[in-house]
Amino acid sequence: MASSAATSSVKVANPLARALPSAHATGGDLAIWEQVRAALRAESGERNFETWLAPLAFLGCDEGEVHVAAPSAFLADWVANHFAERLRHHWAQRRAGVRQVTVSVRSDPAHAAPSGTPVAAPRPLAAVPAPAMAVPGLSLPIESRYTFQSFVVGKSNELAYNAAQAVAEPGAPGFNPLFLHGTTGLGKTHLMHAIGNAYLARQPDARVVYMSAEKFMVEFLAALRAKEAISFKQKLRSVDLLMIDDVQFIAGKESTQEEFFHTMNEIISAGKRLVITADRSPQNLEGIEQRILSRMAWGLVADINPADYELRLNILHAKVEAMPQQVAVPDDVIEFLARKITANVRELEGALNRVVAYAALVNAPVTQEFARERLADLLRAHERKLTIDDIQRKVAEHYKLKMADLLSARRAREVARPRQVAMYLAKKLTPRSLPEIGRRFGGRDHTTVMHAVKRIEELRAVDRELDGDVMMLTRLLDG
Numbered sequence: 289m290a291s292s293a294a295t296s297s298v299k300v301a302n303p304l305a306r307a308l309p310s311a312h313a314t315g316g317d318l319a320i321w322e323q324v325r326a327a328l329r330a331e332s333g334e335r336n337f338e339t340w341l342a343p344l345a346f347l348g349c350d351e352g353e354v355h356v357a358a359p360s361a362f363l364a365d366w367v368a369n370h371f372a373e374r375l376r377h378h379w380a381q382r383r384a385g386v387r388q389v390t391v392s393v394r395s396d397p398a399h400a401a402p403s404g405t406p407v408a409a410p411r412p413l414a415a416v417p418a419p420a421m422a423v424p425g426l427s428l429p430i431e432s433r434y435t436f437q438s439f440v441v442g443k444s445n446e447l448a449y450n451a452a453q454a455v456a457e458p459g460a461p462g463f464n465p466l467f468l469h470g471t472t473g474l475g476k477t478h479l480m481h482a483i484g485n486a487y488l489a490r491q492p493d494a495r496v497v498y499m500s501a502e503k504f505m506v507e508f509l510a511a512l513r514a515k516e517a518i519s520f521k522q523k524l525r526s527v528d529l530l531m532i533d534d535v536q537f538i539a540g541k542e543s544t545q546e547e548f549f550h551t552m553n554e555i556i557s558a559g560k561r562l563v564i565t566a567d568r569s570p571q572n573l574e575g576i577e578q579r580i581l582s583r584m585a586w587g588l589v590a591d592i593n594p595a596d597y598e599l600r601l602n603i604l605h606a607k608v609e610a611m612p613q614q615v616a617v618p619d620d621v622i623e624f625l626a627r628k629i630t631a632n633v634r635e636l637e638g639a640l641n642r643v644v645a646y647a648a649l650v651n652a653p654v655t656q657e658f659a660r661e662r663l664a665d666l667l668r669a670h671e672r673k674l675t676i677d678d679i680q681r682k683v684a685e686h687y688k689l690k691m692a693d694l695l696s697a698r699r700a701r702e703v704a705r706p707r708q709v710a711m712y713l714a715k716k717l718t719p720r721s722l723p724e725i726g727r728r729f730g731g732r733d734h735t736t737v738m739h740a741v742k743r744i745e746e747l748r749a750v751d752r753e754l755d756g757d758v759m760m761l762t763r764l765l766d767g
């Protein structure tokens with residue numbers, strides 16, 4: 289992510305540079321900083337403010353440049369990309385001449401190496417130990433195929449992905465724990481394994497434990513029975529990185545929750561890393577003690593939303609590329625799957641595998657027809673007959689137009705652009721042909737529809753608002 293999205297008035301200082309600018313904070317500037325904070329709190333909401341903005345430290349302002357510092361490279365990056373323009377705006381309103389905001393990474397004396405500490409020399413290759421593993425016995429195996437590289441990023445999982453990367457990086461991430469939540473099959477477990485793999489690749493000797501909340505409970509109760517609870521506690525609390533999957537499982541299980549709470553506290557206060565996943569947000573987890581919920585919400589809570597059409601396409605492309613056998617899967621089949629299998633990524637992946645495996649078995653080319661036949665059961669379950677009429681209505685409603693306008697010959701931009709969006713969606717989301725779509729839009733020619741589709745494709749690449757409209761409409765219409 290980083291600096292690419294930062295506006296020209298904002299820069300992210302090199303996250304690795306620990307030294308801070310020599311600006312100084314005067315009393316007047318500190319008062320402005322408090323006002324800016326209040327304005328940001330009001331406009332971004334309490335949650336966003338606490339997560340992203342509250343940890344910022346104000347360093348000072350010199351020659352039109354405001355310097356703030358975040359506790360980690362991850363936070364610095366995120367603030368620069370998502371809040372820096374607002375920061376600049378509020379400063380500029382209150383202090384003449386402010387043109388730029390610089391976000392740097394705060395050097396934290398508590399974590400800095402004491403001066404004089406020798407930096408470890410790189411180890412020669414031959415001395416590198418065999419690939420490290422999670423703590424045997426205690427941890428479930430960490431799957432090597434689930435890596436950051438094999439995780440495809442889109443708007444719906446971007447925050448979770450970036451935060452997960454920050455946990456695996458060497459410096460303190462600036463938040464603890466990381467709480468990932470989302471419904472089934474959206475990549476929570478994948479990200480946890482990716483954290484484990486990346487962390488162990490950097491520090492092969494680290495003690496990493498990945499376990500389901502169910503395993504946590506089973507192991508804890510077994511240790512209690514065997515009168516080995518102390519050793520269980522010690523083993524678990526001495527890890528460097530603890531990852532607990534599906535924490536909703538301990539709902540209603542009181543003694544397990546008690547133990548879980550103390551484990552969380554120990555890990556966090558020892559500065560070790562904790563990652564937790566659940567199928568819903570902390571506020572929505574029922575049957576879990578309030579003190580655990582607030583401890584969880586104290587770190588960074590990142591949701592993973594269902595993948596949109598674009599992300600589904602990208603995931604499918606990535607999965608096809610990663611397949612061991614080189615099977616040609618034409619683009620129209622990929623688009624077909626991305627359009628039809630919308631529930632979650634696990635199902636999408638399963639559908640692709642099913643089609644490809646069967647094609648290889650019977651030595652048939654992968655076509656849309658073939659895919660439709662192989663997935664008939666799955667598709668029937670999802671089938672919702674989406675009509676051009678549905679699309680027109682939704683688009684008209686979204687742009688606050690009358691249906692008659694959408695179908696009219698009016699060329700004014702405020703009508704013509706939504707009409708092109710509707711034609712584009714009709715082509716992408718229904719099996720109707722271009723001439724058929726033209727007919728349904730007031731008897732237009734198929735070349736008009738073709739032009740509309742091309743135009744919207746071009747615009748989506750450069751116009752974020754339009755792209756957002758199309759994605760939202762696609763989700764509303766196509767599930």
Ligand SMILES: Nc1ncnc2c1ncn2[C@@H]1O[C@H](COP(=O)(O)OP(=O)(O)OP(=O)(O)O)[C@@H](O)[C@H]1O
Nearest residue numbers: 438439440471472473474475476477478603633634
């Ligand atoms: N963004 C993504 N890129 C690549 N693969 C993904 C992505 N999201 C999910 N997957 C794949 O989808 C499958 C299901 O993901 P995963 O098991 O991580 O889901 P989950 O959210 O943990 O679900 P559950 O709550 O049911 O355990 C995995 O094979 C995973 O690799």
